[in-house]
Amino acid sequence: MKKLLIANRGEISRRIFKAAKERGFIVAVIVTLEDSDSLICHEVDHIIEVSNFLNAIEIVEKAKKWGADFIHPGYGFLSENFEFAELVEKSKISFIGPTSQNIKMMGSKETAKKIAQKCSVPTLDALFSSDLKKIPADKWEQELKNRKIYSPFLVKASGGGGGRGMRIVEDVHELPQAIKRASEEAKASFNDSTVFVERYLKNPRHIEIQVFGDGLGGGVFFGERECSLQRRHQKVMEEAPSSQVNEELREKMGKASLALIKETQYKGAGTLEYLLDDEGRFYFLEMNTRLQVEHPVTENVYNIDLVHAQIDLAEGKWPDSFPDPKQFHLLKPQAxxxxxxxxxxxxxxxxxxxxxxxxxxxxxxxxxxxxxxxxxxxxxxxxxxxxxxxxxxxxxxxxxxxxxxxxxxxxxxxxxxxxxxxxxxxxxxxxxxxxxxxxxxxxxxxxxxxxINYNISQNLKALFECKKFREQLSILIRGVEKSSQINNTFLNQGRNFTNVTTNLESKLNFDFFITKSSEKNKFYVAGNSIIKFLQENDEQNSLNSELNNTLSNLSFYNQEVKIPFYALKLTPQEIQVCLFGEYLILECPYYNESRSNKSSSGSGEIRAPMAGKVFEVLVSEGQEISAGQVLFIVESMKMQLEVKSAENGKVKEVFVKQGQILSGSDVMAMIHLNV
Structure with missing residues (x-):
């Protein structure tokens, strides 16, 4: 039986595991100590512990020792690291992905741009990393003008993806600091600190083309994906096909992409990314030499399995379900x-x-x-x-x-x-x-x-936040039948919760009741008066689709409304509710806890914004600081966040050091505020 090692974690590791087991492979996954309790660890045949997910030498050595026939890198981490692919190739293990030479040529955004220009594919001009090193920083402004690269600028990591190592810069004088931060983030995420600067298009569409090359210059493309819905360069939603790409444009972008496949003799799955302006002009951005996070939408639209296809190619055969790579095919989306x-x-x-x-x-x-x-x-x-x-x-x-x-x-x-x-x-x-x-x-x-507004109506939100509702729900969650059994001496202190006004509270004095479903953590709120209450005086008029249908249908048939929701006690004080796609945090009215020891605002405490690691300490005790000054850099989930001072003052004490792990809202420093 063949052995496959997954050099990744999370959902993509389980995606690869599923395909490998369907082929009868023995499957192992690499894990680190902090990730050893993940779901994939309970599913694979073997677990191989490594020091971290970026240690290429250790991973390959342990793969050889285990006797791996294949290594699949997934996405992220080492998936676009040509040195890792090269190590795998030299070890005589089959790398499920492009060749190391493919990755070296196209995995670098800088190199890929130059190849695209050679193939006459439109690109955006850039100030490359070599230019940034060669040209003094005080000359960057003039050089950018010479190349017709105008503000705003985009600082971009040459390796990796997912919005890591990217910064938008309006003022050219802010470029040095932005380049420093982007470079550090890129190093932490991809083990590659290389960044460059290009023109930033403000409102384009982001379109990508899915390709699959045979390694001999031939290949096919499976239409496009629309990836324009982004926040800080990180994709939020994707779709295939794009609602704005017609057959003519699809053909042009497909042919441009296959020109790059031919030039590089690309092997396996890859994605060409483009920006599309309002006039239908497209510009090549980069190539992702790996499986994309959003690959499932293409699979569903063209009825293909890209992971199985990758393994087919690694075994030396072109996938049976794919068209002939030696001919051009303009495939029609099926859904x-x-x-x-x-x-x-x-x-x-x-x-x-x-x-x-x-x-x-x-x-x-x-x-x-x-x-x-x-x-x-x-x-x-x-x-x-x-x-x-x-x-x-x-x-x-x-x-x-x-x-x-x-x-x-x-x-x-x-x-x-x-x-x-x-x-x-x-x-x-x-x-x-x-x-x-x-x-x-x-x-x-x-x-x-x-x-970021609440996407349920004000009236429905008010119903869930009213005291009567919270009392009934709290009792049901506790499994207590009568409220008199609750100790009336419980305190109601700590966090400030949103409370409905007295006037609105009075409107809620009608009969409603909450029942528990047999399904875990599921409840219903019901009552004959609910339809009228929810439909009257609703300023937002924004009931979601499912609730609107429920109200209309039940009102027509004069039936009782039962609104389903899920609820769970998060803490002694908090109840989390899921209601038609919206989440509410409700205060438990029977909460007994001593007052929070958190200091009030303006106390001079600087707290961590979330759990993570102290990446950099930028202040010292006794230092004068000003409002808006960056005091610390905190890294969490591969992102770097700046912790700034809200006011002018003087650093009284610093409680953290570089590399320290933060559990949550830890106090990082005390500031003596200037009055």
Whole structure:
């Protein structure tokens, strides 16, 4: 039996594992000490512990010792590291991916740009890393003008992807600091600190072409993916095909992509990324010499399996289900597929990472719904890795049905234990611009205020936040039948929760009741007066699709409304509720805990924004500081965040040092504030 080692983790490791087991392979996965409790570790045949996911030499040596026939690198980590691929090739293990030479040529964004120019593929001009080293910083401004590269500028990591190592810069004088930060982030994420500068297009579409090369100059392409919905250069949602790419443009982009495949004699799966402007002109950005995070939408639209195809090629044969690589094929999309990336982050708190333990996990089910994930209930989302929890992929015959399916699937995806971006994704899916395909790489930034608003009606939110509702729910969760059994001396202190006004509270004095479902953590709120209350005086008028249908149908037949929701006690004080794709944190009215020892605002404490690691300490005791000054750099989930001072003052004491692990809202420093 053949042996395959997965040199990755999370959802992509499970995706590869599934394909390998379908072929009857023996499968091992590499793990680190901090990731040894992950779901994949309980599924594979063997576990190979390594010091970290970037230690190429150690991974290859242990793969040889285990007797691996194949190594699949997944995406991220070492997947685009030509030195790793070269080590694997020299070890006589088959690398499931491009050749090391392919990766060296196209895995570097700088080199790929030059090859694209050679093939007459349109590109954006750039100031390359060699230029940044050769030209003094005080001459950059003039050199950028000479090359017709005008503000805003984009500092970009040459290796890797996922928005890591990227910075938008408006003022040319801010380039040195932006380059330093981007380089550090790229080094931490991809073990490659190389960055360059190019012109930043403000509102383009981001289109990518999926290719598969035979290694001899031939290849096929499987249409395009729309990846324009991004936040800080990180993709949020993807779809195939693009709603704005017609057959003529698809053919042009496909031929341009295959020209690069021919020039490089590319082998295996790869993705060519382009920017598309309003006039239909496209510019080559880079090539990802690996499997993409969003590959499932292409698989669903063209009825292919890219992982099986990769393994076929590694075994020396062209995939039977693929067209002849020696001829050009313009394949027709068979469906529409959308993907939403579910992340451990808080959209209403500047998208800060929210690592933690999953206390309840329930996926939506149904025809045309696919979930790729590396977690289950009880899994930990680790601050040492990226924030991806799962990928929700829906497929339907047309885009309108796919969007509807996505909305309903998001409303039925429940993850408790920490904050996720599920409600944010639901807001995007519910937006009219998304329905009509009006997208750009800047669309999320332009609409961020509305996207982080609550996407349930004010009346429905008020119902769940009222004291009467919280009392009933608290009792049901505790399993206590009568509220009189609750100790009335419980205190209500600590966190400030949103409370409905007295006037609105009085409107809620009608009969409603909560019942518990036989399904885990599922409840219903019911009552004959709910329809009238929810439909009257609703300023937002923003009931989601499923609730609107429920109200309309039951009102027509004069039936009792039963609103389903999920609820779980997070802490002695907090109840987390999932309601039609929206998440609420409710205060438990029977909460007994001494006052929080957190200092009030203005106390001079500088606290960590989340769990992670102190990447850099930029201040020392006794130092005078000003409002907005960066004091610390914290790294969490492969992202670097700046911790700034809110006021002018003097550093009284520093409590952390570089490399220190932060458990959460740790005090990093005390500041004596200037009065």
């Amino acid at each position: 529409v597929s959308l993907e939403a990336r579910i992340l451990a982050e808080d959209p209403r708190n500047q998208f800060l990472p929210t690592p933690g333990k999953i206390t309840f996990y329930q996926e939506p089910k149904g025809e045309g719904i696919r979930i790729d994930t590396g977690v289950t209930e009880g899994s930990r989302i680790n601050s040492n890795f990226d924030s991806l929890i799962a990928k929700l992929i829906v497929t339907a015959p047309n885009r309108a049905l796919a969007v509807k399916k996505l909305r309903i699937a998001l409303e039925n995806f429940s993850i408790f234990g920490f904050t996720t971006n599920l409600s944010f994704l639901h807001s995007i899916a519910m937006h009219n611009d998304f329905l009509i395909g009006k997208e750009s790489t800047h669309w999320i930034a332009d609409n961020i205020k509305s996207l």
